[in-house]
Amino acid sequence: METNHNIRIVVDSTSDLPNHWIEKYNMVVVPLYVILGDQTYKDNLEITPVELYRRSEEEGVIPKTAAPSPSDFYRIFEAEILAGRNILYISMSSKVSSTNQNAYIAAEEFPSGRIQIVDSMHLSASYAMLVIRAARAIEMGQSIEEVSADIEQVRDKVKIEVLIDRLDYLHKGGRVSSMQQLIGNMLKVRPILNIINGEVRSVQKYRGKMEKALESIIQKISDQKNHICPNLLIIAQTVAEQMTDRVRTRLLEHAYFKEVVVIEGGCVIGSHTGPNTIAVSYLNL
Secondary structure (H helix, E strand, O other): OOOOOOEEEEEEHHHOOOHHHHHHOOOEEEOOEEEEOOEEEEEOOOEOHHHHHHHHHHHOOOOEEEOOOHHHHHHHHHHHHHOOOEEEEEEOOOOOOOHHHHHHHHHOOOOOOOEEEEEOOOOHHHHHHHHHHHHHHHHOOOOHHHHHHHHHHHHHHEEEEEEOOOOHHHHHOOOOOHHHHHHHHHHOEEEEEEEEOOEEEEEEEEEOOHHHHHHHHHHHHHHOHHHEOOOOEEEEEOOOHHHHHHHHHHHHOOOOOOOEEEEEOOHHHHHHHOOOOEEEEEEEO
16 A cells, blocks of 8 residues: 555644654644743744743743644645645644644634544643554555544553653642642652543652652553553653663663654643653553
8 A cells, every 4th residue: 555645644743743753754743832921932943942941940931832723723724725635633632722622613614524633632752652653554545534533442542651850840830739849849759640531640659769750660561561562652751861761771671662762842741841751652452
């Protein structure tokens, strides 16, 4: 089977896809927005994660985020439709943003059947997991309808373990109270987040060094590896390259996982998780 060049995959920037995947599968990325003070930036295009953290620390600015508008989606959809292509837009979780809803508003302006929208119910590494699965399926000749149905079927089997190093960014985003932040930082408590039914939830807390908490995640995945698809693991990190390299090396030691890819968490994700966050995503069989 050959790639269907009349299908364009569109994603949003919270998928945190690296450029080589975007180029290889000829995808289009719709950026979300990062707001610092009175300035607004397109995620990963007009500001980098390193710059985001530097300004947040130096200026005491609380980063905020905003969804693409319906007109943002309209411009991208229009260009593809005019070029004769059909669109598969795989969105970030509709439970945490109006991004998915705004894409639907834009899609209503085009002929029926030209734009298919499917909700990944995920973010960052786990979102990227589904996008790459879809891109590779289209490359093998599957239709938009087949790929959409597959995403909806497997998205609940995609898991993500997100280890947060610092609580202050979660606090700034309103997810952790001031007292919880104070106590957590004093005790070096680090939460592990999962995405469950499209929502981000704290499922466990570790006290002590990041390395110790990461070891527990590695052990959990290693213990369950016979129930995990071996084809691909994705690790997302926010300026935590050295620790991430160690996690990747440990996971590859098993010679069970065929591909372990590291991606960088973008500015929108980083606005909520902060630096030194590491997330591992996998697909349960």
